Amino acid sequence: MTTETDLDQEAAQRRATLVQTLVDAGDLTDPTWRDAFEKVARHKCVPYFHDHAGRKITGDDPETREQWLTAVHEDRPLVTHRTDGAATSSSSQPSIMATMLEALQIADGMRVLELGAGTGYNAALLAHRLGDDNVVTIDVSPDITGPARERLAATGHHPLVVTGDGSFGWPDKAPYDRIIATCQLRTVPLALVKQLTEGGFILAPLGNALARIHRTGERTAEGAFLPGGAFFMPLRRGADDGQPAHRPALPDAPGRPSRLPAAAIANNDFRFLLSIAVPGLTWQYDLDDNRKPTGARVWTPDGAIASLMADGTVTEAGPRRLWAALEEEYDTFLTTGEPGPDRFGVTINEEAQRVWLDAPDGQGWNLTA
Incomplete structure (x- = not known):
């Protein structure tokens, strides 16, 4: 019979292998974040996940225990919450988590707001790096924030976990040096810009890539996209939000x-x-x-x-x-030469949010919520 101590020891060995994989791939280069990934137990934040067929894979079931333990320590995203059969929350792929955390350019003493508590794993990494008092994480449903709070405690971390609409941020503990979204944004809520320090920025998946968006005024910001893709579930604003659209009837016209x-x-x-x-x-x-x-x-x-x-x-x-x-x-x-995300930028004000190619006055597209 496997004891909790046995599980923790086995998980620690597998976690070390995962961390080395991230290091070898160049996804994890900062020693402080490497320490966080080595110390924070992902398996405590992801006690189960759902496979592609919707089946629950859990460490509590002897038949799925090995599959669960292996998957939790692989570089892959895991669906952790479903609503009416649709995936509405997940534990992100560790390599993209490492990329985002390093892109935050964190320094000691900084305060961070996370949009999308999910399993609590990312908040645990942030709390390990910055301390509980400097981290706030928010999600829309108590079905997510309640378990996240418990799982964070299981890792030994107790940042503030709140239930609410992430587009409004959490002004009670503002201003923040960094705001990180672990969910896709269609537009950047101006309330978040207002909650940044003067030198602060938002790191968020905008479309299918990461944007680093710097505050330029109380309700204005400008930023640039980072290379590579970033595929995340959309920001949910209510219990019924974030559901994928049902497929309409297929076309029957001639091709x-x-x-x-x-x-x-x-x-x-x-x-x-x-x-x-x-x-x-x-x-x-x-x-x-x-x-x-x-x-x-x-x-x-x-x-x-x-x-x-x-x-x-x-x-x-x-x-x-x-x-x-x-x-x-x-x-x-x-x-335009098949541009990648790093040729794009974004300008935000009260009138419009515009993504542009190569220069702020270049070809552009207005974002709509």
Whole structure:
């Protein structure tokens, strides 16, 4: 029979292997964050997760214990909360967590607000680095914050865990030197900008990439995107928010040749541009033996849908020509030199939030909530 001590010892060995994997990959370079990942027990924050079929994989079940312990110490995201069958919370992939934490450019004594408590694991890493009193984490549902508070305590950390709408931040403990969002934002709430110190910044997935957004005034900010992608669940503002849109009926109109090849929808740089220019897309893919797309369905909450077939033809239905909009952005992507996220920036004020390419007065797209 495995005791709690045996489990902790086994987990510590596997955690050390995971940390070395992150170091070897270049995802974890700061010794202070390496210490946090080595000391904070992820398995205490993720006592179970749901597999792709929705089955609960837990350390309490002898039949799934080994699968659980292995997955918790792999570099992979794990779905930890479902609402009506849909994934609504997860434990992020450790490599992207390390990337984000290092991108925060933390110094001793800084105060941090985290949007998206999730399992509490990221807050535990922050609390290990900065101390409990300097960390606040917020999430929308007590079904998430209650267990997160308990799991944080199991790791020996007690930052402030609050239930509320993250878009309003938590002004009671403001100002913050850093605000980190572990959920995707469609726009940057001005309330968060107001809660930053003068030299503070927000680190958040905006679209499908990370943006570091510096306060320039009480309700103004400007920032730049970091290289690489960042795929997160959207910020939820209420118990019924954040549910994926149901797929509309498939188009039955005759197909037409597509100017957008199937290979392009697997290009992370192009997908970032789409996440800004045509937000709210939900995708399904047809994959070949090498797991490369040969076809796809894509739709938006307004009921627009397009279906790309393996023969390169596409059909569309709904209130707008969705695939035509994607083709237009693909033309932009090609004519501008296939830009990655690090060629983009964002300017925020009370009138508008605008993502731009190469320069603030360059080609741009207005963000909408």
